[in-house]
Amino acid sequence: MDSALTTVGLPIALAIIMFGLGLGLTVADFQRIGKNPKVVAIALVCQIVVLPAICFGLVKAFDLDPLLAIGMILLAASPGGTTANLFSHLFRGDVALNISLTAINSILALLTLPLITNAAIDHFDQGDSVSLPFGEVLQVFAIVLIPVGIGMAVKATRPTFADRMDRPVRIGSAVILAVLVLGILLDQRENVADYLAEVGIVAALFCALSLVIGYVVPRALGVRDDQAIASSMEIGVHNGTLAIFVAVEILDSTEISVPAAVYSIVMFVLATAWGLVLTRYLTRPATAAPVPRRDDQRR
DSSP: SHHHHHIIIHHHHHHHHHHHHTTTTHHHHHHHHHHHHHHHHHHHHHIIIIIHHHHHHHHHHTTTOOHHHHHHHHHHHHHHOOOOHHHHHHHOOOOOHHHHHHHHHHHHHHHHHHHHHHHHHTTTTTTOOOOOOHHHHHHHHHHHHHHHHHHHHHHHHHHHHHHHHHHHHHHHHHHHHHHHHHHHHHTTTTTTHHHHHHHHHHHHHHHEEEEEEEEHHHHHTOOOOHHHHHHHHHHHHOHHHHHIIIIIIIIIOOHHHHHHHHHHHHHHHHHHHHHHHIIIIOOOOOOOOOOOOOHHHHO
């Protein structure tokens, strides 16, 4: 897909999305990690270790085409996306924790993403056709981290402007992702039905498992509800734009980007459905203590 959409639009899209993330970040968000080491450690282990292992099991169980399998594992290795913050806010999660997790995981992904993806490339014996050099990864994360830093600087110096721009940038990020997904599906239109049939079930299962594991594991380990919801959304809502960028620009394979495109579609549906389940059935907002009646007070 060697077009203006990928060579120009995709880097700009990724930069805008990461700038939007930076608008919501402060130095205190990184400092907060030290105050919540338990929940941060649980969420990061789930996202960096457990999810890639589950994804590997799924692609092997469904015997995916090697390039689609690599695309799924690349997606699993990608950090949480900015949309996770929105879902967390909608369904009463700890948004500050989301921001902290996204920040630290985006930095850790400098090492984990190339290691996990290259392991998948080697396992599926695709080293002759695709590769993920570490130098190229540094260039990718320069596109990721520099806009985040600029966004943080704007937040620190012009907080009112940053708050005002938060909603437009979020909406713009969603529109950008939708355009990217549409572009990929159009580029692969001759094979899209086969891809959807082959990877659609795997993407949906992986998304559902990510959301559930992200909530159930922290709760089982004593993490409170709002933090477990934040963990669930952070783990279940991956940075599809980053995965698409790496697939198309670094690995030079539109086919590898297809799982991220498909996932980005099912993710919105499943994350919304899961959020409704959480708020209606699995969690309950704290209720205020009853106000004593005057008769009771006299007694």
